[in-house]
Amino acid sequence: MKIGIMGTGYVGLVHGAVLSSYGFPVTCMDVDAAKIERLADGISPIYEPGLDELLASGLRDGTLSFTTNAKQAIQSSDVIFIAVGTPAKEDGSANLSYVQEVVQSIGKYANDYKVVVCKSTMPVGTNRGIARYLDGVLKARNAPFRIDVASNPEFLRQGKAVGDSRHPSRIVIGTENEEAKLRLQSLYDVHIRQDVPFLYTNPETAEMIKYASNSFLAVKISFVNELALLSEKVGANIQDIAAGMGLDDRISLHFLQAGPGYGGSCFPKDTQALIDVGRKNGEELYVVRAAIAANEKQKLKMVHKINDVLSFNGTLKGKTIAVWGLSFKPETDDIRSAPSYDIISGLLGRGAAVKAYCPQGMKQAERLWTDLNGSVAYCENEADCAQNADAIVLMTEWEQFRENSWDTIVKSMRGNAFFDLRNMFAGHAHVRRLFDYYPIGSNELAYALEEAQ
Ligand SMILES: NC(=O)c1ccc[n+]([C@@H]2O[C@H](COP(=O)([O-])OP(=O)(O)OC[C@H]3O[C@@H](n4cnc5c(N)ncnc54)[C@H](O)[C@@H]3O)[C@@H](O)[C@H]2O)c1
Numbered sequence: 001m002k003i004g005i006m007g008t009g010y011v012g013l014v015h016g017a018v019l020s021s022y023g024f025p026v027t028c029m030d031v032d033a034a035k036i037e038r039l040a041d042g043i044s045p046i047y048e049p050g051l052d053e054l055l056a057s058g059l060r061d062g063t064l065s066f067t068t069n070a071k072q073a074i075q076s077s078d079v080i081f082i083a084v085g086t087p088a089k090e091d092g093s094a095n096l097s098y099v100q101e102v103v104q105s106i107g108k109y110a111n112d113y114k115v116v117v118c119k120s121t122m123p124v125g126t127n128r129g130i131a132r133y134l135d136g137v138l139k140a141r142n143a144p145f146r147i148d149v150a151s152n153p154e155f156l157r158q159g160k161a162v163g164d165s166r167h168p169s170r171i172v173i174g175t176e177n178e179e180a181k182l183r184l185q186s187l188y189d190v191h192i193r194q195d196v197p198f199l200y201t202n203p204e205t206a207e208m209i210k211y212a213s214n215s216f217l218a219v220k221i222s223f224v225n226e227l228a229l230l231s232e233k234v235g236a237n238i239q240d241i242a243a244g245m246g247l248d249d250r251i252s253l254h255f256l257q258a259g260p261g262y263g264g265s266c267f268p269k270d271t272q273a274l275i276d277v278g279r280k281n282g283e284e285l286y287v288v289r290a291a292i293a294a295n296e297k298q299k300l301k302m303v304h305k306i307n308d309v310l311s312f313n314g315t316l317k318g319k320t321i322a323v324w325g326l327s328f329k330p331e332t333d334d335i336r337s338a339p340s341y342d343i344i345s346g347l348l349g350r351g352a353a354v355k356a357y358c359p360q361g362m363k364q365a366e367r368l369w370t371d372l373n374g375s376v377a378y379c380e381n382e383a384d385c386a387q388n389a390d391a392i393v394l395m396t397e398w399e400q401f402r403e404n405s406w407d408t409i410v411k412s413m414r415g416n417a418f419f420d421l422r423n424m425f426a427g428h429a430h431v432r433r434l435f436d437y438y439p440i441g442s443n444e445l446a447y448a449l450e451e452a453q
């Protein structure tokens with residue numbers, strides 16, 4: 001079975017590289033010529049652990065190829081994955097223009113039977129619309145073949161994408177077409193372990209499963225973040241609360257890690273898109289709406305928290321803040337909708353000078369956050385970033401931050417405040433002693449009591 005992947009973002013690239021590693025001939029197509037040129041040379045446009053090796057071996061053994069030619073990618077494939085972006089529009093609805101471009105190309109260039117698989121996250125009804133459109137085009141072309149469509153949402157996490165793609169939590173296949181279902185099944189049968197559950201359903205349900213999953217996780221995070229804010233006021237400890245809740249396996253500990261607010265290319269846009277689908281169908285989704293509002297509040301509260309400790313006369317003028325981590329999570333260079341952007345903007349708005357270091361996210365930050373260029377000083381490493389700063393704000397929990405010469409760092413600083421927005425050092429007695437340590441969701445009083453016991 002020959003595979004075509006339309007769109008070489010995180011999903012397209014990782015999925016394509018993994019499928020090629022199982023021996024499928026894969027053609028990856030993208031409209032971004034510079035990206036394709038680099039990919040053909042084995043240079044990945046993204047930082048994703050394990051991806052470079054897969055790209056190199058796919059290119060070496062010839063199972064993986066890259067092109068900007070949509071016609072060639074479509075005509076040479078039996079199964080075509082749509083993996084282009086579906087970002088949020090101004091009004092929160094999903095921008096389907098990239099999907100439309102690909103679908104139009106498929107309608108125009110398909111030369112025999114194809115299965116089109118929608119991996120991009122698409123609002124309910126999109127798959128059926130695509131199938132109807134392609135039927136219409138083929139009829140108008142008097143084409144002697146069909147094109148079948150299946151929804152097959154992707155659940156991979158950035159930073160763990162290769163492993164997730166090899167061993168997904170589930171495979172959801174949304175189609176009423178038997179041939180599409182069989183082709184997808186045989187594709188996944190090659191590499192998916194026996195114990196991975198397959199769920200077959202209609203396209204609308206598959207589309208909803210994707211939005212529902214992301215929105216539910218966003219709700220969970222916002223819930224714990226609100227409790228973290230309350231815990232700081234009442235002397236409780238959010239990590240213990242999460243542990244205590246998580247011991248009930250109906251709740252589970254996953255996604256109960258308090259932080260500066262969720263970010264990334266999916267939760268922010270998918271929660272908004274689900275609300276938009278609700279709005280268009282006359283159903284107000286109060287819970288999801290509240291999760292978004294709580295997430296916005298969380299980012300603002302982080303600025304207030306830092307300001308409350310460091311400010312003089314209500315401003316941060318004259319203060320230098322060292323931000324550790326820019327990417328929305330560790331092990332990715334992706335800064336899309338990262339809380340770091342809002343928090344840094346808030347600190348700058350209050351007059352602070354901001355230095356920043358991120359193991360992978362700085363190139364993207366300089367490229368995409370052009371409004372911050374000139375205001376943020378990007379640094380060589382976390383120690384360099386902390387130098388002469390009044391405070392460290394740990395934004396993203398990169399593992400490399402654990403190993404530092406803390407005595408040297410604190411000596412190089414002007415102040416000694418440490419805002420740990422990920423509770424990475426909550427259990428690190430040395431760091432807590434050296435710095436004025438401000439974790440998330442607990443306060444020093446509670447910590448002192450703990451220590452005394
Ligand atoms: N990023 C993730 O972790 C993740 C996980 C699961 C699902 N998803 C969903 O998968 C989809 C893709 O997300 P992503 O983050 O991988 O995308 P991305 O934004 O990183 O990349 C999209 C790519 O599509 C290309 N493109 C745009 N128009 C094109 C066209 N007409 N033909 C070919 N290529 C075109 C762009 O140049 C870009 O390289 C989205 O719907 C997203 O919601 C993403």
Ligand SMILES: O=c1ccn([C@@H]2O[C@H](COP(=O)(O)OP(=O)(O)O[C@H]3O[C@H](CO)[C@@H](O)[C@H](O)[C@H]3O)[C@@H](O)[C@H]2O)c(=O)[nH]1
Pocket residue numbers: 121154155156157158159214217221254255256257258259260261262263264265266267328329
């Ligand atoms: O307990 C937690 C867990 C996550 N986060 C934050 O939530 C965001 C998203 O994290 P994560 O879900 O790990 O990253 P993504 O790579 O965006 O993956 C999500 O979005 C993808 C795109 O749709 C889906 O495929 C995945 O299943 C879904 O987990 C990040 O800002 C995290 O810091 C927290 O604050 N607390």
